[in-house]
Amino acid sequence: MTLDALLARAARRLFDVGSPSARLDAEVLLCHVLGVDRTWLYTWGDREVPILERALFEALLAARASGQPVAYLTGEREFWGLPLATSRHTLIPRPDTERLVEAALAHGASDQGRLLDLGTGTGAIALAFASERPGWSVVGIDLSPESVTLARHNAERLVIDNVDFRRGDWFTALNVESEQSDENGGERFDLIVSNPPYIAEDDPHLKRGDVRFEPHSALVAAELGLADLRHLVGEARAHLVPGGWLLLEHGHGQGAAVREALAAAGYVDVSTLRDLGGNDRISLGRHLEA
Known part of the structure; x- marks a missing residue:
């Protein structure tokens, strides 16, 4: 799955559970997992996400969907x-x-x-x-x-x-x-x-x-x-x-x-x-x- 596709799906998931900043939350969590900034995401949106990083992202996404603050999940x-x-x-x-x-x-x-x-x-x-x-x-x-x-x-x-x-x-x-x-x-x-x-x-x-x-x-x-x-x-x-x-x-x-x-x-x-x-x-x- 590409970065763009993964982010789009993640944003929809957070939006559906009422996150007021669904897309931003998804981007910040993925940047944290990949060790990149948001500009990098926009530039390389067609790249595929490695399996391990995708699994880590999905775990953080689930925690955010349960309401846990992004700042606690990323530690920053x-x-x-x-x-x-x-x-x-x-x-x-x-x-x-x-x-x-x-x-x-x-x-x-x-x-x-x-x-x-x-x-x-x-x-x-x-x-x-x-x-x-x-x-x-x-x-x-x-x-x-x-x-x-x-x-x-x-x-x-x-x-x-x-x-x-x-x-x-x-x-x-x-x-x-x-x-x-x-x-x-x-x-x-x-x-x-x-x-x-x-x-x-x-x-x-x-x-x-x-x-x-x-x-x-x-x-x-x-x-x-x-x-x-x-x-x-x-x-x-x-x-x-x-x-x-x-x-x-x-x-x-x-x-x-x-x-x-x-x-x-x-x-x-x-x-x-x-x-x-x-x-x-x-x-x-x-x-x-x-």
């Missing part, structure tokens, strides 16, 4: 142009989160500074920012030891050396003996960013698509999904330099609640940015007090 997802290794211990980096990177870069335009990424997962946000701001010192924190190991692996693969990944529960991993500590013993940053858990426990989306296979603890928060967001708003002030910014990704219906929390905590210049689909996605505010 591109984010901000960076090929990131993924695992079932972390969330899959998504295009909407690139909006958070854009906002961080806009508010961290100087040549030097410090950024803290809380709940770093694969390290996607921290590594994307660090790749664009080599003069900055970036810290990524995650509670999951598997996530920290994976983020460090991604940094090594990409040869990005201005990032320090640590294990901890939100701010507890900050080094009170750091050279960047203030007189109260806490590290401070010019920017703090996070894509925390923000889905409500009873949200029906948890039973659909890729999120069915992603770690529950990285998705769900109490208080209708707002508990971790509110915690970060309250605690971040002690770790921001005067004039520093807090930027938080959240659900499309949570913009007003996060803005309210930011304003109540004393942040100024509070606003919400929209994602590629026009939905509220990033809320931010500036902390003025020392």
Whole structure:
């Protein structure tokens, strides 16, 4: 069977089970099996697929048809142009989160500074920012030891050396003996960013698509999904330099609640940015007090 015929059949199979990106999924899986890029597929579509590679592809296709995420099947997802290794211990980096990177870069335009990424997962946000701001010192924190190991692996693969990944529960991993500590013993940053858990426990989306296979603890928060967001708003002030910014990704219906929390905590210049689909996605505010 030729590449073109195999892909056409695979795409139909995924389409029939409801995949929203059937053809793309099939192409990515076949590229993974063959060790080629998608341009190669388009160029050599009349070539026959060897039996072993076809068997491997069919196994991955069956797993995808059952709903398993492509990023877990291939072990990789591109984010901000960076090929990131993924695992079932972390969330899959998504295009909407690139909006958070854009906002961080806009508010961290100087040549030097410090950024803290809380709940770093694969390290996607921290590594994307660090790749664009080599003069900055970036810290990524995650509670999951598997996530920290994976983020460090991604940094090594990409040869990005201005990032320090640590294990901890939100701010507890900050080094009170750091050279960047203030007189109260806490590290401070010019920017703090996070894509925390923000889905409500009873949200029906948890039973659909890729999120069915992603770690529950990285998705769900109490208080209708707002508990971790509110915690970060309250605690971040002690770790921001005067004039520093807090930027938080959240659900499309949570913009007003996060803005309210930011304003109540004393942040100024509070606003919400929209994602590629026009939905509220990033809320931010500036902390003025020392």
